Amino acid sequence: MKGIKGIFIVHLKATYRSPGELFWLLAWPLLITILFGYIFGGQSFQFNLKVAAINLDQTGSSAMNATLFIQSMNGTDMFTVYEYENLTRAIQDLKDGKVDLITIFPEGFSSNLTSGKTSRIITYIDYANPQRAEVARATLQGFVQAFSEEIQRQSIAYIMQYVNPASFNMSQGEFEAYMWGFAKPINLTESTEQIKSREVSYIEWMVPGIIGMNFLWYGLIDAATAISSERERGTFRRILISPVGPWSVLFGKALGIITNLLVSTCLVVAVSYAVFSVELSWHPIIALVWFLAALNSIGIGLIISSVTKSVRAASGIASTIAAIFQFFIGIYFPREFLPTALQVFGDIFPLTHTTEILRAIMIRETPLTQIIPYLLQTAAAIIPIFLVGVILYKMAAKRP
Amino acid sequence: MYPIEVQNVTKRFGEIVAVNNVSFNVRKGEIFSLLGPNGAGKTTLVNIITCQLNPDGGTCKVFGMDVTKKQKEIKRLIGFCPQEIVLYDFLSARENLKFFADLYNLPSKEAKTRIEEMLSLVGLSSRADDKIRTYSGGMKRRLNIAAAFLHDPQILILDEPTTGLDPSSRRAIWDLITTFKEEGKTVLMSTHYMDEAESLSNRVAIMDQGKIIALDTPKKLKKMLEEKSAIQLECRKLTKKAVEELSKISTTHKVAVKENLIRIVVKDVDETLPKAIEIALKNGAWIEKAIVLEPTLEDVFIKLTGKTLEGE
């Protein structure tokens, strides 16, 4: 028992007394969190859109006109509206990125509205930045829909004043519902859950990714060099001359690696909360997912250290793997951005899936019923890797 | 039952036979030395006894337990000091010893007193909290040895413990080993210092090329020589020609040359001494000092192998 404790403590001291180790354990994730947080963090997917409005409508006189529409657009947090006289200038500004979209209110916009006909708004969106364009389009559409609904409500109220529902063999309520059915055959209701996921900011999205990055970079290198460094120093052999056996060495080392990973995870969570107010959802199952990710790193690390002869070689291979896979496993950007062929690299790497699961729980609050099958599948990939690592380690321990 | 029993042990590394059919027993309460030049097979033998290597042939037992079977039990009884310095250089001396105390499951309180005791015995108390990367080679080596004593084992196995130590440190280590022995415990050590083997050991096994070529008390080993004296000429200048001519004095024993020092083992010193000086002077050597000594274990080794311990 004391032997395991001794090995564990020496592993921690080796880490906390080496500036190089500390950099990767603490400074690097800190740097990534803060850097990425400041560069992209403020941009939630619901940003304020700059709108160029061109009002060609002269028919406005009534209670409902283009100017009112523009004013209510401006009244929301979503839009800032600038009135333009001419389309050419507006298009130029759209191309230059000075505005996000153009809305044109054609001749007859207001009169159509008041006379119960369909009014049109013509819009221009620059697709040079597809993500932003998509957000602009969706936001405008949402606003138009909400505005239309208000008009529908007013129109129906207006009609109700003049119609006697009894002549249609209907009650007042039935007739009103009937009118709404006319105006709006299908009502799309968004669930609160979806609204939440649309509001995810980049930094929120990043935090589970940076935790995954710790498993990939630090976890892999720490695990790959944990045994190699003892071997190179001769201490592995000297430990095995004592009554402490190879299992205890492995256990003590694994505890050390897990503790280090826990420290860097806590650091990332704390800093993202303190600096960017990232609040994650917590659930006990996170501990299990996290532990699986650690086993994955330890397993791969053990495999690496048993096929290499030196610390240099072991850390070289570990960092090569990390350097390649970091782009494919959804750490810095969604994997969906990659061409399908390249997504395969992420698919085969279990850390991709533990990161996805963490993200699903911490950010999207996906229900457990959806997570558990995915988690089991991921565990089924990680446990064999871990076991292979352990078996190779045990074999290598015979010739220390 | 002996603390250590080695019977017909053989170990090969490919073509090399590192240990060749070796047998001996180490008795309780003695210091037993393996004396031999580089590559004699001392470390290999020690590694077999400490359960690090399995022998290819023969059996090796520690307190009656086979080293290939009862490893866990054996490891508890042995305190081991490897030939290389194996310590954590990012830890202090105290922390290193604490680690070894943990490996042997020493209760914290006992560990604490033992660590302080060992630190003072190897003269490192004042530097105990410095990281050992700031230590000199000799200081590290002293700590390397201290770690073997820490859990108060029944048997100490030391592989060339004093290599690279200055004379006063060596003497301190020798005292440590002797005190340990006086508690009735057993020591097996390897060395290529004949003075270490001679002054410390109860018995010495002389090893060469994987074999034990002689085994006895230092006194009896030296009695094997019919030559009873060694003439040692320390020269300011020693010519090749002088060495050549001096070699002819003894037909039975090879002369040993170390830099400007030549050693001739002879039967009849009264007759040979003037002759040797004359030959040396005649052949261009400048003699600073001529002394007559008793033969050493190295002379025994030379007699048996025709080589010096430094190998040549």
Ligand SMILES: Nc1ncnc2c1ncn2[C@@H]1O[C@H](COP(=O)(O)OP(=O)(O)OP(=O)(O)O)[C@@H](O)[C@H]1O
């Ligand atoms: N792991 C190994 N693989 C191959 N050959 C080895 C190995 N260990 C030792 N040998 C060989 O076995 C022989 C005996 O080596 P050993 O280390 O036992 O000698 P030694 O007496 O301890 O020498 P020294 O005084 O230099 O420490 C040498 O020829 C050495 O090259």
Ligand SMILES: [Mg+2]
């Ligand atoms: Mg050796």
